[in-house]
Amino acid sequence: MGRQPSDLKNIIAAHAHRSHIGGMAELKRQTNAKVYAHEWEIGILEGQRKATRVSLWPKAPLAAYKLQFGLAIGFDGHKPCPVDQSLKEADHVGPLTIVSTPGHTPGCLSFYWPEKKALFVGDVLVTWPRVEAGWAGLTLDMRQNVQSVGKLSDFGDVEIVGVGHGEPIPHGGIEVLKKLREQKV
Ligand SMILES: [Zn+2]
Ligand SMILES: [Zn+2]
Structure with missing residues (x-):
């Protein structure tokens, strides 16, 4: 870069x-x-x-x-990383607005960048191997996660959606979010 x-x-x-x-x-x-x-x-x-x-x-x-499997058996260690600041709903970091989107984990955050009409959603939705509202096997509360997708779909002005696993959605992100908020759990 x-x-x-x-x-x-x-x-x-x-x-x-x-x-x-x-x-x-x-x-x-x-x-x-x-x-x-x-x-x-x-x-x-x-x-x-x-x-x-x-x-x-x-x-x-x-x-x-x-x-x-890794998360089930506890093979998910990482080198501990000190955190400087906690974030909550509606906080800002640079151009990003913080959105609380619990479900996948209780502290899942998404990030909205209004000028770019871009939303970064972590694992709230995935596009690999298919587009869906979270992987059921790794999401702690699927019902709550789909509610979080609904919350994101109310943002209105979203073109780009960046996800933690899979290719980004470059256009029409809001339509994808609106479809996935109907996902049955
Ligand atoms: Zn992930
Ligand atoms: Zn995850």
């Missing part, structure tokens, strides 16, 4: 699952950036407690079972 590590000023954790925070301590060390997370996720990020376990029983999509 033509940037130096020192250009990175802020790191925000969407939530504290290993696939999102595994390299965060090292990234913070190399950049000296400020780390933010929802209060509920901070203890996990800092290594004081483990992420909430999920069932071993395989749930669709099976392509994601490797991650579900």
